[in-house]
Amino acid sequence: MESTDRALLERKVRKAFQVLILQRGRNPGVKGWEMKRYLGRDYRKIVEVLSEDVSGLGLEVFEVKGADGTDDSSRFLLRFKEPPTVSEAETSGIRIDDLAVLAATIAFVNSKQGRAARREVEQFLREKFPKWRVEYSLDRYVKRGYLEQDERTMLHAGWRTHAEVDEKTLMTLILSRGQEPAKK
Amino acid sequence: MEEKRLEDLLRVIELCRSVETSSANPFDVDIKEKILLLRSRLPEWRFLDELLVDSEALLELTQIVKLQDEWLKHRASSLYIDPLLIQLKVKLLPKEALTEAFVKSWHPVAQVDQISPKGLEKAFVYWRDLSPMAERFKDEFGSYGVKPGLVDYQELVSLGVFTQTQFETGLKDLHNELMERSNGEWIDYMEFITSTDFETRVLRAYLLAFLISEGRASLKTEPLTGKIWVTALSTKAKGPTKSVAISILGGN
Numbered sequence: 001m002e003s004t005d006r007a008l009l010e011r012k013v014r015k016a017f018q019v020l021i022l023q024r025g026r027n028p029g030v031k032g033w034e035m036k037r038y039l040g041r042d043y044r045k046i047v048e049v050l051s052e053d054v055s056g057l058g059l060e061v062f063e064v065k066g067a068d069g070t071d072d073s074s075r076f077l078l079r080f081k082e083p084p085t086v087s088e089a090e091t092s093g094i095r096i097d098d099l100a101v102l103a104a105t106i107a108f109v110n111s112k113q114g115r116a117a118r119r120e121v122e123q124f125l126r127e128k129f130p131k132w133r134v135e136y137s138l139d140r141y142v143k144r145g146y147l148e149q150d151e152r153t154m155l156h157a158g159w160r161t162h163a164e165v166d167e168k169t170l171m172t173l174i175l176s177r178g179q180e181p182a183k184k
Numbered sequence: 185m186e187e188k189r190l191e192d193l194l195r196v197i198e199l200c201r202s203v204e205t206s207s208a209n210p211f212d213v214d215i216k217e218k219i220l221l222l223r224s225r226l227p228e229w230r231f232l233d234e235l236l237v238d239s240e241a242l243l244e245l246t247q248i249v250k251l252q253d254e255w256l257k258h259r260a261s262s263l264y265i266d267p268l269l270i271q272l273k274v275k276l277l278p279k280e281a282l283t284e285a286f287v288k289s290w291h292p293v294a295q296v297d298q299i300s301p302k303g304l305e306k307a308f309v310y311w312r313d314l315s316p317m318a319e320r321f322k323d324e325f326g327s328y329g330v331k332p333g334l335v336d337y338q339e340l341v342s343l344g345v346f347t348q349t350q351f352e353t354g355l356k357d358l359h360n361e362l363m364e365r366s367n368g369e370w371i372d373y374m375e376f377i378t379s380t381d382f383e384t385r386v387l388r389a390y391l392l393a394f395l396i397s398e399g400r401a402s403l404k405t406e407p408l409t410g411k412i413w414v415t416a417l418s419t420k421a422k423g424p425t426k427s428v429a430i431s432i433l434g435g436n
Contacts, residue, residue, distance in 0.1 A: 020295075021294065021295060021296050022295070022296055022298075023295045023296065023297045028293045028295040029293070059294055060291075062291070077293050077295075078293065078294045078295065079291040079292060079293045079294060080290075080291045080292050080294065081291070082291075083287055083288050083289060083290045083291060084287060084290070084292065085287070086283060086284055086287050089283075089287045089290070092292075096279060096280065096283045097279060099282070099283040099286050099287065100279040100280075100282040100283045100286070102286060103274075103282040103283065103285055103286035104274045104282055106286075107270050107273075107274050108270070108271065108274065110258075110265075110270070111265060111266075111267035111269075111270040111271060112207035112267060113207070113254070113255045113258040113259060114254060114258045115207060115251075115254070116207045117205060117206050117207060120206070120207060124271065124274075127275060128274075128275070128279070129279075152204055152205045153205070154204075154205065154207075160293075163293060164290055164291050164292055164293055165286070165289055165290055165291075166289040166290075166291065167289070169288065169289035170285055170286060170288075170289040171265055171270065173284075173285035173288055173289060174270065174273050174274065174277065174282070174285050175265065175269070175270065175273055177273070177277055177281050177285065
């Protein structure tokens with residue numbers, strides 16, 4: 001590769017990193033059409049190079065497919081390559097109870113073919129969590145994009161769940177855990 | 185007969201909606217049967233309303249087909265696990281185990297949510313030039329008025345709506361009228377205050393409220409029918425009182 005090409009590539013990779021790391025809108029990540037505008041038609045190649053570059057820092061560029069499945073509607077994000085440990089998650093200020101509510105909700109929704117009525121989810125969660133926490137957590141996760149609530153109050157996994165959570169691993173881990181005595 | 189046919193369509197709509205708003209299996213709806221039903225009924229519809237119900241039923245059926253598509257895709261994906269099994273597992277696992285399972289499958293998004301020096305400068309200039317809340321909307325909405333509240337008798341006198349003499353005479357006249365018309369029986373409140381013009385009706389209601397508050401008249405309501413009855417009392421009533429809100433509407 002010639003030095004001018006290399007310099008151009010490096011500049012584009014740097015630009016891609018800046019575009020992905022800085023939150024622009026309400027939600028993190030950059031849509032495919034925006035990436036094309038910032039980096040040009042061959043933005044996917046740039047993204048691949050960037051993903052390799054940031055892997056040393058424990059990060060990766062992840063693509064979440066949009067509703068219509070087109071390149072333009074895909075959302076690109078920088079995310080942790082490996083999951084954090086429980087203690088790391090705790091130090092980020094997230095409560096264990098809140099994460100447990102989210103895990104149970106995603107598992108429940110997935111077990112219902114990807115959609116469940118909110119009242120059913122609440123009823124299910126109330127067996128384990130207090131009512132106020134269930135309602136508060138569900139509202140919070142809808143707002144943060146982990147869950148989606150449609151006009152018929154049906155809950156689905158949100159774009160953030162598809163971006164951050166390896167749902168298959170989550171379901172497998174839940175199923176593979178043996179019965180343990182619940183801590184009070 | 186026509187109603188019965190329309191009822192069939194309404195039942196289709198209702199069935200589809202109940203499936204859409206629950207996690208019921210969308211394949212419980214027999215699409216073919218419902219489409220045939222719609223087709224057989226279609227030539228009979230003559231009015232726009234009937235055709236609208238028909239198209240609504242068709243729309244709901246398309247939603248069910250969409251759900252069936254999603255259902256199949258999900259079932260074919262590796263995420264499909266027997267619902268009862270997963271629900272039982274979630275119920276049995278302690279919160280800590282659920283959290284651990286989540287964290288082990290979690291890849292948090294890395295992002296920087298910060299303001300640039302340029303943005304900070306813009307924010308400072310905006311804040312510096314921002315006029316206080318009290319001033320901000322003055323041009324658009326005028327100054328803040330007095331909040332809605334109660335107008336008491338003294339205020340009405342001060343506004344010139346009543347004079348002291350007029351008010352007392354009015355009260356006395358109304359009490360006499362009520363005494364005469366009720367004659368110890370309960371009479372309809374709305375009929376009693378009724379008048380050709382709205383202002384007089386409100387005035388009579390206002391004076392009657394005074395009589396009731398003073399214990400010179402009594403009022404009872406029937407919660408089931410919503411009827412309000414009133415009667416005059418010759419001696420002042422004693423005992424516990426209750427506040428009742430009555431709306432007086434304009435028009436006849």
